[in-house]
Amino acid sequence: MRQRVAVIGVGTIGSQVLWQLSKRDCEVTGYELFSPGHSKGAAGGETRLFRTLELEDLRYDPVVDRADELWKDLEATSGRELRQITGSLVMGDEDCPGMRTALEGVAQNGREYRVYSREDALKAFPQFALDDNDITVWDRDGGIIKPELTVNTAAALAEANGATILRATRVECVDQREDGTVLVTTDGETREFDRVVVASGAWTAKVLPDMIDVFHMRRLVSVWFFGKQPGCLDDFLPYLRTEPAYSYGLPVPDRSAVKIGLGFPNHLPIDCPDGAPLDVAEDDLRPFIDHAARYLPVLDSYPMRISTFFEGYTDDRHEYAQPHPRMDNVFVMAGFSGHGFKMSPAMGEVGADWATGTTPHVDTTFLHREHTPLVEVPEPSMA
Ligand SMILES: Cc1cc2nc3c(=O)[nH]c(=O)nc-3n(C[C@H](O)[C@H](O)[C@H](O)COP(=O)(O)OP(=O)(O)OC[C@H]3O[C@@H](n4cnc5c(N)ncnc54)[C@H](O)[C@@H]3O)c2cc1C
Incomplete structure (x- = not known):
């Protein structure tokens, strides 16, 4: 059986994860609260800045370089202009x-x-x-990104490659069982996956309430x-x-x-x-x-x-991109802290590399945290 992978949130990062996964040998399902390319999260407002000059941490440079390459690939594959390189x-x-x-x-x-x-x-x-x-x-090499069109295009290519996107669908719960399979529950149903990438932006603490102390909206x-x-x-x-x-x-x-x-x-x-x-x-x-x-x-x-x-931040303003501390088949990609668009294609590849067990194309271990504060989430009462 092909590996079953779910992506929760088909926004800036999730659409790129989905596109990368759709090119690999796995069965891919994206869940999206609205529809890819909407402007109600972090990806609206028609423009984002693409810059190759890092102001915070030069270890991001290879990530931005890889994003640049993948953007060219996305544009060539789709036939759409998604960035204008103006300087x-x-x-x-x-x-x-x-x-x-x-x-x-x-x-x-x-x-x-x-x-x-x-x-x-x-x-x-x-x-x-x-x-x-x-x-x-x-x-x-700096320029202007078209954010909504980039998300929409990556998602459309993923669908053309065979990925399923469940639109207007809210994921309510992600839970890993003892046998390692992950259950994704929406209003209507629960489905089972081998691996899950959570990329739900400013909603992440709602999807993963035990991480409420990690993400600040x-x-x-x-x-x-x-x-x-x-x-x-x-x-x-x-x-x-x-x-x-x-x-x-x-x-x-x-x-x-x-x-x-x-x-x-x-x-x-x-x-x-x-x-x-x-x-x-x-x-x-x-x-x-x-x-x-x-x-x-x-x-x-x-x-x-x-x-x-709306955007999710972390305390140190480095994004969270690593497995959930309790659920090792769930990869959390959130808290992009106001700078995530320019590297989104490369981060999408990082998520897909994790889900398929592929050697990462870029090194993002500098983002890994030793300790993640989790909070106890009470079981829902069955009364
Ligand atoms: C105003 C603004 C300006 C910015 N400017 C720049 C810039 O110039 N350059 C730059 O590089 N970065 C910039 N950023 C940062 C960048 O846009 C973000 O870091 C990036 O878009 C975050 O992507 P994301 O995938 O985490 O969130 P989003 O793109 O918001 O995606 C999350 C997706 O998850 C979906 N979702 C949420 N909950 C659920 C659920 N329960 N079930 C199903 N789906 C769900 C949402 O609908 C959404 O589509 C800016 C951000 C903002 C807000």
């Missing part, structure tokens, strides 16, 4: 930890970069205002501002500003506007995306308006569009 910018204080890590990457990783002084950057990229000690690094807000003058954003490059005034921004396809996002302190903690507030209070918009006025003087003073998304 991208990283800017910030040259002495801050993020920029120092970025400069180490420039020196080490063999791609093409250019480092601009503050004065040269202001001339080359006039849409930005900079602080006194800021430098800017141009990353030739956040609501992220994206805010779009029009450019003040026609044409002023024509050559606007996607960018990331390092801490302390962290932000990132991407132009919309017709270059009439820029979407910006702010950092961790601006993300509202939530229990679960189900029922979380979608409306953004006027007070919560103020940091975006102030940030745009300070660092992006070419933008209008008030946003034209506001959207909310």
Whole structure:
């Protein structure tokens, strides 16, 4: 009998796991609360930044390199453009930890970069205002990801290869029996699998309630501002500003506007995306308006569009990608902490490699944790 593998959540990571598994000799089933490519989780808002310059930990570099290769494969196989490689910018204080890590990457990783002084950057990229000690690094291979289309395309290719996707289906429980088989229960039924990958994003603590102390759910807000003058954003490059005034921004396809996002302190903690507030209070918009006025003087003073998304974080903001501590046939891939899209095809391959017992294509052991705090989950009462 072929190995039976389930993927819980066909979003950013799950769609890639499913695509990779669909090319191997196993029977694959994806469970998805909505439908692949929806915008109610972490994958909405039309754009994500692809950058090859790491600000946190250079051990991610090979993962991003592998993601780059797999994206090209996904695009060639599907015939769809899923990223635009426009070049991208990283800017910030040259002495801050993020920029120092970025400069180490420039020196080490063999791609093409250019480092601009503050004065040269202001001339080359006039849409930005900079602080006194800021430098800017141009990353030739950076660009703009189409997130919903990427998820939708990976899932469609998986289905074309024979995977089953159960849409509008909520997984309520994942439980491993003593014989090692894993039961996946939805509202309607329980099915049995040999291995299960849980990739349910900001819902992961609901799918695996004993991991509630590992994942912290956040609501992220994206805010779009029009450019003040026609044409002023024509050559606007996607960018990331390092801490302390962290932000990132991407132009919309017709270059009439820029979407910006702010950092961790601006993300509202939530229990679960189900029922979380979608409306953004006027007070919560103020940091975006102030940030745009300070660092992006070419933008209008008030946003034209506001959207909310949901993401899972871990305490150290490294994702969790290893077997569940009690259920060794369940692999948990969650807590991507705001940086998971650019490496999602490679992480999908990591999940598929685990499920099929294949030697991993990239080394992600630096993410492994010795200890995972689990909480006791009471058995449901049968009264
Ligand atoms: C606003 C925003 C901007 C970002 N910008 C960037 C960026 O520029 N670059 C970058 O690299 N990263 C970025 N990120 C991070 C990146 O988008 C996320 O790390 C990544 O999308 C997380 O993927 P995921 O698979 O964990 O979650 P998701 O993509 O949300 O997928 C989880 C899926 O599981 C499904 N699901 C949940 N529960 C169940 C259940 N019980 N049963 C069945 N299905 C279920 C959900 O419906 C969903 O489809 C950003 C994130 C946000 C929110």
